[in-house]
Amino acid sequence: MSTALKKSPFTVKKAVVTATAWLLAALFLAPYLEMVVTAARPAGELRDNGYLPQHFAWNNFVDVWSRTTIGTNLGVSVLVAAGATLLTLLVALPAAYYTARIRFRGRTAFLLLVLVTQMFQPTALQVGLAREFTSLNMMDSDLTLIVANAAFSLAFAVWILSAYISSIPAELEEAAMIDGTGRVGALFKVTLPLALPGVVTCVIFTFITAWNEFVMGLILVNSPAKQPLTVGIDSMIGAYHPQWNYMFAASLVSIVPVVVLFAAIERHVVAGLTAGSVK
């Protein structure tokens, strides 16, 4: 492939490749552009099937905050996603560090347990999750969503952090430890700063996963005021006259921040998702 990639003159093949790639990019973007168009439709033009509205009601993006509950839903999403990210990091970091540095009895069993959790999705466990948190009297609680989201992000976090920490020479920490710093001190002063790209990837990915999570929000929350944004948007369909323009204005509020965050870590995500299997 290296020879084919050398700066080549214009060829038919290259033109076809370029055109196909751009066409595909347009196809992938189209559903989201349609959301922008719909969000800007005046209420009176929602039932028109014209490609574009006669007038663009950009003020929908302002009105959506007062006419719907998305402000509240957004608050829940921010709190849950931030809380889940923090909890995941607090729990995953020591585990990742220890498994990367020390060969202890039960290490393989622990890593297997973590890997298997990645395979068990909230959807498959929905009935059990609802029963558990009902019996704990923890329905409609931000804390429940934080803990539940953190648990299902743990696998990704442990794998990616462990991979990063393994790549940092243990000698650096040991030097610090000889200087009188404990293992925990060495972790914070030496390893963590060097593993920062891995930590950032883990933080952003966990945040996005919790932000986009839908099923647990649906089954563990009954009160509308406690619904995260995804569930809030979905519940707008149930209205007698669904306000699709506000629904997609809210959808864009949900999409834009995470796309920007995701673009920042894209290169590292595949490694984390397939870690433990492709090496």
Next chain:
Amino acid sequence: MPEQTTTTPAAHPAPPPSGARPARASGRRPSAAGARNSLARLGPWPWIGPSVVLILMVVVWPVVEMVITSTHKISGLGIDFGSDGIGRYRKLFDDARLGPVMAWTVVWTVLVVTFTMVVSLALAQLYNQKFPGRRFTRWALIIPWASSVIVTSIGFRWMLDEVAGVLNRAMLDLGLIHSAENWTGDAAHAKPWLILVAVFVSLPFTTYTLLAGLQTVPGEVYEAARVDGAGKWQTYWRVTLPLLRPSFLVALVINLINVFNSFPVIWGMTQGGPNTDTSTSTVFMYILGQTDVGEAAAMSVVNFAVVIVMVLLFLKVSRWNEES
């Protein structure tokens, strides 16, 4: 980085702490400072304990709860009428909806995963070329990945709306259909679209995984194939695909698990309806839970057995990768 110049830890022949084995395969011993550390005497628990607790609380507990619930008779409002033995399983297996739901779950999983893998192979090959705007076009691909699946699915539902849907309008303009259709109104119309949307949201992850695999193939391999006189297709089948096998298998199994468990695509577009006509097992489970929690739990246990088989498959694939 001044630390890099002071690498003399192995010179300390301190005895390893009781709990922890010597670090790493290279036989390095923990330093004296590590041995003095009281944390070390507690072994791995202070480090991995919180993770284990979290997994027990949120993953293992629900599994146990699910199995117990499946032997109880519980109303939709959650009133527990006590033990019911295998009564809920019997009710589930007598349920006329179960057969069609499981059949559609299999068709859904097989078709979505097959299309996803085939299209992603082509996309990965495409994005591995150099062309103007590669960065932008690859960036467009991550939007469906970063976005919430439920939101994307609702977007498609809207585009397929009978009156205002832009896809109905476009298909009319292109002469593909003669009159606007209610695409999400019945199973026959909805199912192809459900598959399309599920493939749409699965492509980015799969393509990126295969792309990462393609980029690990050394250029010399292609050079050698060319020297040996292999044609383009021959090179792809005999060289590229075998080298791509580890990434392909992992993407395949992760997709199998994701698509089998998928809920938001179907929920966002048809809510599993009309009735349960477009429900896969996970959506059916949710619908059952509205009226009979015990039967929903029985459904979860059946579903869970399938997931276990897939997990074992994944572990087998992983081991295969490690060996090669």
